Amino acid sequence: MASRTALAPSVLPGTVSPLRPVPEHIPRPHYVGKAAPDPFVGSEVKDAETIEKMRIAGRIGAQALVEVASHIRPGITTDELDRIGHGFLCDHDAYPSTLGYRHFPKSLCTSVNEVICHGIPDSRELVDGDICNIDITAYIGGVHGDTDATYLVGEVDEESRLLVERTEEALRRAINAVKPGRPINVIGRVIESYAKRFGYGVIRDFTGHGIGTAFHSGLVIPHYDTEHYATLMEPGMTFTIEPMLSLGTETYDIWDDDWTVVTKDRKRSAQFEHTLLVTDSGAEILTLP
Numbered sequence: 001m002a003s004r005t006a007l008a009p010s011v012l013p014g015t016v017s018p019l020r021p022v023p024e025h026i027p028r029p030h031y032v033g034k035a036a037p038d039p040f041v042g043s044e045v046k047d048a049e050t051i052e053k054m055r056i057a058g059r060i061g062a063q064a065l066v067e068v069a070s071h072i073r074p075g076i077t078t079d080e081l082d083r084i085g086h087g088f089l090c091d092h093d094a095y096p097s098t099l100g101y102r103h104f105p106k107s108l109c110t111s112v113n114e115v116i117c118h119g120i121p122d123s124r125e126l127v128d129g130d131i132c133n134i135d136i137t138a139y140i141g142g143v144h145g146d147t148d149a150t151y152l153v154g155e156v157d158e159e160s161r162l163l164v165e166r167t168e169e170a171l172r173r174a175i176n177a178v179k180p181g182r183p184i185n186v187i188g189r190v191i192e193s194y195a196k197r198f199g200y201g202v203i204r205d206f207t208g209h210g211i212g213t214a215f216h217s218g219l220v221i222p223h224y225d226t227e228h229y230a231t232l233m234e235p236g237m238t239f240t241i242e243p244m245l246s247l248g249t250e251t252y253d254i255w256d257d258d259w260t261v262v263t264k265d266r267k268r269s270a271q272f273e274h275t276l277l278v279t280d281s282g283a284e285i286l287t288l289p
Contacts, residue, residue: 009113009114009262009266010112010113010114010130010266011112011113011114011115011119011124011262012124013122013124013255013257013260014077014078014079014122014123014124015122015123016079016105016106016120016121016122016123017079017122017123019099019105020082020083020086020099020106020107022090022095022096022099023090025093026090026093026094026095027095027139027140027142028095028100028139029095029097029100029101029139029144029215031100031101031102031215032095032099032100032101033100035102035103036102037101037102037214037215037216039218040210040213040214040216040217040218042212042213042214042217044210044212044217044219044234044237044238044239045234045235045236045237046212046236046237046238046277047236050143050212050213051236051238051277053140053141053142053143054143054144054145054211054212054238054275054277054286055286056140056141056145057094057138057139057140057141057143057144057145057286058138058145058147058275058285058286058287058288059145059286059287059288059289060089060092060094060138060140060145061089061094061136061137061138061144061145061146061147061275061287062145062147062287062288062289063088063092063289064085064088064089064092064094064136064138065085065134065136065147065148065149065287065289066289067084067085067088068081068084068085068088068108068134068136069134069149069151071084072126072132072134072151072153073126073153073154074125074126074127074128074130074153074154075125075126075127076125076126077121077122077123077124077125077126078110078112078119078121078122078124078126078132079121079122079123081108081110081121081134082106082107082108082110082121085107085108085134085136086099086106086107086108089107089136089138092138092140093140094138094139094140095138095139095140096108096136096137096138096139097137097138097139097144097146097215098135098136098137101215104118104120104259105120106120106121107136108121108134108135108136108137109121109133109134109135109136109148110132110133110134111132111133111135111260111261111269111271112124112126112130112131112132112133113130113131113132113268113269114262114263114266114267114268114269115133115260115261115262115269116203116206116244116246116252116261116262116263116269116271117133117135117203117206117244117261117271118135118259118260118261119133119259119260120257120259120260126153127153127154128153128154128155129153129154129155129156129157129160130153130154130156131150131151131152131153131156131160131163131164131268131270132150132151132153133148133149133150133151133270133271134148134149134151135147135148135271135273136148137215139215142213143212143213144211144212144213144214144215144275145275145286145287146211146215146240146273146275146287147273147274147275147287148242148271148272148273149168149272149273150164150167150168150270150271150272151164152164159247160247160268160270162198163200163245163246163247163268163269163270164270166194166195166198166200166245167243167244167245167270167271167272168272169194170190170191170194170195170243170245170272171191171241171242171243171272171273171274173190173191173194174187174190174191174223174241174243175241175274175276175283175285176190176282176283177190178233178241178276178278178282178283179233179278179281179282179283180232180233180234180235180278180279180280180281181232181233182232182233183229183230183231183232183233184219184220184221184222184229184230184231184232184233184239185222185225185226185227185228185229185230187208187221187222187223187241188221188222188223188224188225188226188229189225191223191224191243192223192224192225193225195243195245200245200246200247201245201246201247201248201249201250201263201269202223202224202243202244202245202250203223203243203244203245203246203250203252203269204222204223204224204250205252206244206261207220207221207222207223207242208220208221208222208223208239208240208241208242208273209221209239209240210237210238210239211238211239211240211275212238219231219237219239221239221240221241221242223241223242223243223244233278234278235278235279235280236277236278237277237278238275238276238277238278238286239275239276240273240274240275240276241273241274241276242271242272242273242274243271243272244269244270244271245269245270245271246263246267246268246269246270247267247268247269248263248265248267249263249264249265249267251263251264251265252264273287274286274287274288275287
């Protein structure tokens with residue numbers, strides 16, 4: 001892709017290792033081995049049994065994220081981070097939800113610097129000054145728990161550090177805006193109004209989503225201000241909020257691997273994500289370790 005090299009980006013594709021095996025006793029999501037998942041036809045409001053299963057999946061996903069993050073340092077490859085996350089999930093009888101989702105080849109996403117999302121772990125080593133997002137999801141008990149966070153690698157410049165800090169704050173503010181009876185688009189209004197104070201780009205085309213027995217249901221959670229997506233939140237709804245903010249544009253390119261999304265101006269991007277349950281009075285974060 002010509003535009004990829006013309007701007008001299010800090011991240012270029014490396015070598016992707018073979019698929020990692022998952023023990024046979026661990027149940028697979030239905031989409032593994034298929035080109036795409038079956039359409040979701042259930043309710044966005046979950047029953048008590050499903051919610052309890054999602055608490056388990058969310059906790060394991062969050063614990064996996066903590067484990068992977070503890071190994072982030074200059075010199076480690078993103079493929080090694082994938083190996084660590086894969087092993088943690090399998091050791092806890094959970095399937096890595098991304099592995100085989102629409103043929104994605106790895107057990108988590110590693111999105112470094114200008115990579116907005118969906119970076120494929122490979123042979124690239126993290127270097128001092130990078131920022132690296134880890135996006136990992138556990139599938140256990142027939143449900144998914146999806147979470148991610150962006151981490152500093154060694155000594156990071158102040159502009160990047162503030163981007164990461166403020167993206168996490170944007171997620172916190174969005175979670176506080178979750179209340180039954182409110183339209184879902186209030187979430188994006190809160191995120192964008194905060195991000196624009198600092199001149200950040202707010203990525204529009206990659207959103208939060210309904211989650212449960214489906215990795216992605218039909219529910220869309222926008223991170224930008226829009227009159228659309230005005231479904232009212234109800235107790236029992238479960239969805240992710242995962243704002244992606246950039247130091248420049250919200251426009252992007254996609255690498256030839258059909259997954260890796262990078263900012264068009266190659267400025268850095270950060271992301272944070274939790275899986276949430278709408279309660280009678282607000283939100284319960286399901287992806288806490």
